[in-house]
Structures are given as C-alpha cells and as structure tokens.
Amino acid sequence: MTATAAPSPILPGATIGFLGGGQLGRMTAFAARSMGYDIQVLDPEAACATRPVASRTITATYDDVEAAISLASECNVVTLEIEQIHPDVLDAVAARCALRPGREPVYIIQDRIRQKQWLAAQGFPLGRFVAATRASDIADAVSTFGPCIAKSTHGGYDGRGQVRLREAAQGADAWDALGARACLVEQMVDIHYEISVLVARSPSGAVAVYPPSRNHHTSGVLTWAVVPAVISDAMTVRAQSLAKAVAERIGIVGLLAVECFVTTAGELLVNELAPRPHNTYHHSERGVATSQFEQLVRAICDLPLGATDVFAPSAIANLLGDVWLQDTAPNTSHALAIPGTRLHLYGKAGARAGRKMGHLSAIGTDAQDALGRVLESYRRLSPGTVASFDVHEPVLAHVTS
Ligand SMILES: Nc1ncnc2c1ncn2[C@@H]1O[C@H](COP(=O)(O)OP(=O)(O)O)[C@@H](O)[C@H]1O
Ligand SMILES: [Mg+2]
Structure with a gap:
C-alpha cells in the first residue's frame, strides 16, 4: 500500500x-x-x-x-x-x-431548483415544491398546495426574486414578475420558528458544527438572529445532525449554512443552503469561541477547526439602508450606550432601501437579554425605521417540541 x-x-x-x-x-x-x-x-x-x-x-x-x-x-x-x-x-x-468550496457543491446550490431536487434525492426533509417551466405550472401548484411562494432559480437573496401567491389566478403575474423563466414553487410552510445551523468542514473531512441560531425575518429579510436558539435539546440534536449530514453528503470544504423551518406540527425542514459565511452567524464574532469568519479561514487552509462553544449569549440586528434614509441621522452614541453592544459597518457607499449596510450586535446574560439589548440599541439608533423593522418585543418562549 x-x-x-x-x-x-x-x-x-x-x-x-x-x-x-x-x-x-x-x-x-x-x-x-x-x-x-x-x-x-x-x-x-x-x-x-x-x-x-x-x-x-x-x-x-x-x-x-x-x-x-x-x-x-x-x-x-x-x-x-x-x-x-x-x-x-x-x-x-x-x-x-x-x-474551496469546490465546484460541485456550488454548482448544486447556485440553482434553487437543482438544489431542492438534490436535497429531495438525498432524502433530506423538505416542504412540498415543484419546478415550474410555464405559468400554468405555478397556477397548478397553488391549486394543489394552497398559498405558495415562487422563487427565481438564480440570483434571489434577501427575499428578492420571490413572489407570494394566494390564488391560482395570480400564477401568470408571478411567472412574468420572475422573468418568464423556470422557477421554483414552494408550498407556504406553516412556520413555528426559523433556525439555521452552520457547519465547517476541512479538506481532510474534519467537521465542526455550530449551535443552532434562532432567526427572525421580516418580508423575507433577516432582521435578527440569536444564539443560543432557546429550543429543546432534542431539536438542537436533530438540527445539528441534519446539517452535518447535508454538509458531508454535498462534500463542502469551508462553510455550509443550512437554513431550516420548524413547522407548527413540529417537523424540521430544510429551507435552503449557503456554501459560505451566513448572515445568521454574524453573532459568532461576539459569543462563539471561533467566529464563522476565522472558521472559514481555518477550514480552507486545512488548519485545525476551532471550537464552536457559545461562551456568551449573543444577538445581531441587521441595519438596512433605510436607517440612513431617515430625516434624522442614526444616533450612534445613544445606541452604543447600551452595555454589551457593538456596531459593525460594511463601508458601503450609497445607502439604498433594503441594502445591508451593517449590523448591531450585543452579548447578554442569556439569549433574551442579548436580543433585548440589540433591539433596544437598534431603537435608539433609528427610531424612525422601527415600524418597518417589526420589533414588537419578540419573546423567545422556550420551545419544547
Ligand atoms: N416555503 C416557504 N414558506 C414560508 N416562508 C418562506 C418559505 N420560503 C421562504 N420563506 C420566508 O422567506 C425567507 C427568505 O426566503 P429564502 O428562500 O430563504 O430566500 P433568500 O435567499 O432570500 O434568503 C425565509 O427565511 C422565510 O422567512
Ligand atoms: Mg434564506
């Protein structure tokens, strides 16, 4: 040998x-x-x-x-x-x-239909979907599934390239809105809550799985994320083993984020995959032993993967361009007066509505405390955008299912 x-x-x-x-x-x-x-x-x-x-x-x-x-x-x-x-x-x-990652996982993931069909072929749990190749396919899906969400195959992000439908009669408009080309149509899932699990894998096959992140979206865009997720231990184990299995099966080298829905019926479904760092793990820079960014470097350079233990409950809130389009400028000093908070700006010129410009982060004594701090900091930074931000005191009720 x-x-x-x-x-x-x-x-x-x-x-x-x-x-x-x-x-x-x-x-x-x-x-x-x-x-x-x-x-x-x-x-x-x-x-x-x-x-x-x-x-x-x-x-x-x-x-x-x-x-x-x-x-x-x-x-x-x-x-x-x-x-x-x-x-x-x-x-x-x-x-x-x-x-790193290599061609194959990126090729599978970059087309939403290809990605969903691959996940289905591997037997991973998914909501109901069809690949639509004409307007009537969308209408048929709505007739069969009820309310649906149609998604363009390429280039959609932050809820863009998506159309929500309640009636079959909306199928033709949705088809046109998505550029009159093949699209993915998913049944609207009855979401109890959303989580994601980040997995790092090195060329030698070593794997590190992060604790799940609990995520909240408004109109398809992530508004906040917090770790620990405040879900049952059983769901944590299920989500982590699912994400690890997907990462190994797809052969990722680097990072794979697995976005999941937990339905009101207690099912755990894969929503979508990302072969890269993920917005829902920006809190790993604050409260996890190895940030997702350092972990990516370690993985692609074939260094030992870092520990993924949460040493401080931490949360982030996204800052969209809307914050800079208000009559009053963002009040940074007021926002950062909340203990445990930090401001991250991405250095982008040109604030546009919906464009991700930065985020706030906070650590706290527990997940609810970290989330409360980051949302209070957000309110202080930009009282004018709070209404669109959908921050009506979200409560992280402990989920036992
Ligand atoms: N089938 C679905 N049922 C219910 N909500 C959905 C569904 N698909 C997407 N959403 C909501 O829209 C958000 C963004 O959709 P997603 O497919 O993840 O696209 P993006 O690439 O923009 O993140 C999800 O996090 C979820 O809140
Ligand atoms: Mg997503």
Whole structure:
C-alpha cells in the first residue's frame, strides 16, 4: 500500500483569494488578515466592501474567466462569498489553485431548483415544491398546495426574486414578475420558528458544527438572529445532525449554512443552503469561541477547526439602508450606550432601501437579554425605521417540541 502524503496546511503568509467582495468577504478578510494571510478579491464593483482589506482588487463579473485566472495565479487558495459564480470560472480557478468550496457543491446550490431536487434525492426533509417551466405550472401548484411562494432559480437573496401567491389566478403575474423563466414553487410552510445551523468542514473531512441560531425575518429579510436558539435539546440534536449530514453528503470544504423551518406540527425542514459565511452567524464574532469568519479561514487552509462553544449569549440586528434614509441621522452614541453592544459597518457607499449596510450586535446574560439589548440599541439608533423593522418585543418562549 502506498502511503498518501498528508495534506499540507496553507500557512499564514499565503494569499487567499475571494470571489465576491461584499460584507461576507470583508469580514472574512479581516479574520484572515488577523491570522497573517494576504488577501486578493474579485468583485464587479470597484468600490466593493472588501477592497480596503485586500492587497489587490480585480474589478470583473463572475463569468469573466480571464479575470478569475488572474486572481488564481496569485493565490494559494480561492474561496467565495456568493454562489452565483459561473461554472467556467470555478473550473478555471480549480485548475490553478485550491478552490474551496469546490465546484460541485456550488454548482448544486447556485440553482434553487437543482438544489431542492438534490436535497429531495438525498432524502433530506423538505416542504412540498415543484419546478415550474410555464405559468400554468405555478397556477397548478397553488391549486394543489394552497398559498405558495415562487422563487427565481438564480440570483434571489434577501427575499428578492420571490413572489407570494394566494390564488391560482395570480400564477401568470408571478411567472412574468420572475422573468418568464423556470422557477421554483414552494408550498407556504406553516412556520413555528426559523433556525439555521452552520457547519465547517476541512479538506481532510474534519467537521465542526455550530449551535443552532434562532432567526427572525421580516418580508423575507433577516432582521435578527440569536444564539443560543432557546429550543429543546432534542431539536438542537436533530438540527445539528441534519446539517452535518447535508454538509458531508454535498462534500463542502469551508462553510455550509443550512437554513431550516420548524413547522407548527413540529417537523424540521430544510429551507435552503449557503456554501459560505451566513448572515445568521454574524453573532459568532461576539459569543462563539471561533467566529464563522476565522472558521472559514481555518477550514480552507486545512488548519485545525476551532471550537464552536457559545461562551456568551449573543444577538445581531441587521441595519438596512433605510436607517440612513431617515430625516434624522442614526444616533450612534445613544445606541452604543447600551452595555454589551457593538456596531459593525460594511463601508458601503450609497445607502439604498433594503441594502445591508451593517449590523448591531450585543452579548447578554442569556439569549433574551442579548436580543433585548440589540433591539433596544437598534431603537435608539433609528427610531424612525422601527415600524418597518417589526420589533414588537419578540419573546423567545422556550420551545419544547
Ligand atoms: N416555503 C416557504 N414558506 C414560508 N416562508 C418562506 C418559505 N420560503 C421562504 N420563506 C420566508 O422567506 C425567507 C427568505 O426566503 P429564502 O428562500 O430563504 O430566500 P433568500 O435567499 O432570500 O434568503 C425565509 O427565511 C422565510 O422567512
Ligand atoms: Mg434564506
């Protein structure tokens, strides 16, 4: 038997490349810099959020093979913070340096229909769905399932590229609104609460699973997330083993976030997957032994994965562009006077309604306390957007199912 060489870690001093330079790339780049890595980034926007942290920024679209080759030629490993990367770009990078995660999981995840069909074929628990290839398929789905949500296959995020339907007669409008091309139609799930589970996996197959995060969305956009999730131990175990199984089956190297619904009937369903850092784990920078950003660096560089223990209950609240579009400027001093809070801004020029500009975080004595602090800090920062933010004192009732 021939001994295979142990995979060698990519050590500090090496260069990490990022496909995508938004806030996820920026925060990962900060973590990588702290550990002594150099950073290069490719993003369509010259003034992308990662630019100030990178030694080199390549301004190019995610289907520009030549630009991707240029990135790969100066990097030891390339990762990504967005899944909408053209497969030819993934192949070109993988031919020149380590691409983590690899082509296959990204290819499966980047198309919502392909992702759902893969999850179904593997036997993972899902809500009911169909792949619609014409307007009448949407109408038929609503007739069969009742209220539905139609989602574009590519490029949707933060609730964009989605249409909610109550009646079959709305099918034609939904088809047109989504660009008159194939889309995913899901039955509206009777959601009791939403959680996500982040899994890190290294090239050697080592796995670290994070404690579930409890998440709250308003109009399809994440408003807050908190850890620990305040759910039963049984549900924690179920969610973690489900997420770990998905990560292993899809062969992720790096991070996989598994978004889940827990239904009013107590079922645990997979909503969607993300092969990258995730908005619902920004609190890991405050209250978890290893932040998701450091963990991604460790995983793609084949260093030992860090501990995922929660050492402080912590919560985040997203700051959308709306906060900067009010008559009164955000009151930062008032917001940060709440003990345990921190402000994170992504350095994006140009606040637009719905655009993620930053987040507030807080640690507390328990999950409810951390959440209460971050939401109070939010109210102080931007009293004018509270109504749209949907913060009517959410209560983390202990869930026993
Ligand atoms: N089938 C569904 N039933 C009920 N709510 C849903 C369904 N699909 C999505 N949602 C709600 O919309 C949010 C965003 O949808 P998601 O599919 O995760 O898209 P995105 O890529 O924008 O995050 C979810 O977190 C959930 O709150
Ligand atoms: Mg989602």
